[in-house]
Amino acid sequence: MTPSIKSVFTAFTEEGQGELSAALGYALSLAQQAGAHLTIQAAAMRYTVPASVVGDFGAAFVNSENARITALAERFAQVAKTSADLAGVNSTIETPELVYAELSDRLLAQARVHDLSIIDQEQDAAERDRGLIEAALFSSGRPVIIVPxxxxxxxAKRLLIAWDGSAPAARTVAEARAFLPGAEVEILSVTGEKELSRLIPGAELAPHLARHGAAVTVRNVALSGASSVAGVIREAAADFGADLIVCGAYKHSRLREWLLGGVTHSLLQSTPLPLLMSR
Incomplete structure (x- = not known):
């Protein structure tokens, strides 16, 4: 890995269930290998309900729940700080208490001033969780790794690049340059599907990646039957033995994704490997 990654950001939101975070371990590992600084945001999501609506008893319950969530977030932050110290990673820990409307703003403020953001995959994401992931992907202007x-x-010894020649794909490949030296890379192009039609052949991308020190192969797969582009990407990653998938992020209307699905949406819902995306 080249020393171009100097600052890494990972965000965790405690909502009251005492959730676990694979992204924290992944971010610590990456920061340790890169010699990078790691910022860890362990946010406590606060609930606000007017006492005039729920009464004094309801307000007391909300206050008690907020205190419990804050304690869980602080415990997570303490574990994160100890883990960073043991790994020899320079770190900054913050534990903001935020209502949902403030969470994405705080996440974006941090993501925009770091080289890379690392976030947990939300397989059964509620709308609020999905909104935070989408904010990082489409509004931060920085690359994001989604960690299952x-x-x-x-x-990042073996990278699978899902390539369609589009601007998002090119942007994400550029963001992956830090991982190219010494890596084995397979460029995957899926044909026969309008959403990932090849604008520039993968064979034209290969020399560019090789100049950055990667050993590159090119693979073209025709979409057939009931298979999906996301499914082809997942299968190709398994066949190649990839440890990181590199894919551009595409945003469609919620109606279109509900009716037809989408590559980005499908991969975010079910990725077997860490997924580097950018927009």
Whole structure:
């Protein structure tokens, strides 16, 4: 890995369930290998309900729940700080208490001043969780790695690049340059699907990646039957033995995704590997 990654950001939001975070371990591992500074945001989501609506008893319950959530977030922050110290990673820990409307603003403010953001995948994401992931992807202007459960160690020895020649794909490939030296890379192009039609062949991208020190192969797969582009990407990643998928992020209307699905939406819902995306 080249020393171009100097600052890494990972965000965790405590909502009251004492959630676990694979992204924290992954971010610590990456920061340790890169010699980068790690900022950890362990936010406590606060609930606000007017006493005039729920009464004194309801207001007391909300206050008690907020205090419990804050304690959980602070406990997570303490574990994160100890883990960073043991790993020899310079870190900054913050534990803001925020209502939902403030969460995305705080996340974006941090993401925009770091080289890379690392966030947990939300397989059964509620609308609020999905909104935070989409904010990082489409509004931060910085690359994001989405980490599925169980992926707590960073590795970028074998990269699968989902390539369609589009601007988002090119942007994400550029953001992956830090991982190219010494890596094995497979460029995957899926044909026969309008959303990922090849504008520039993967063979034209290969020399560019090779100049950055990667060993590159090119693979073209025709979409057939009931298979989906996201499914082809997942299968190709498994066949290649990839440890990181690199893919541009595409945003469609919620109606279109509900009716037809979308590559970005499908991968975010079910990715077997850490997923580097950018817009």
């Amino acid at each position: 459960p169980g992926s707590e160690t960073f590795s």
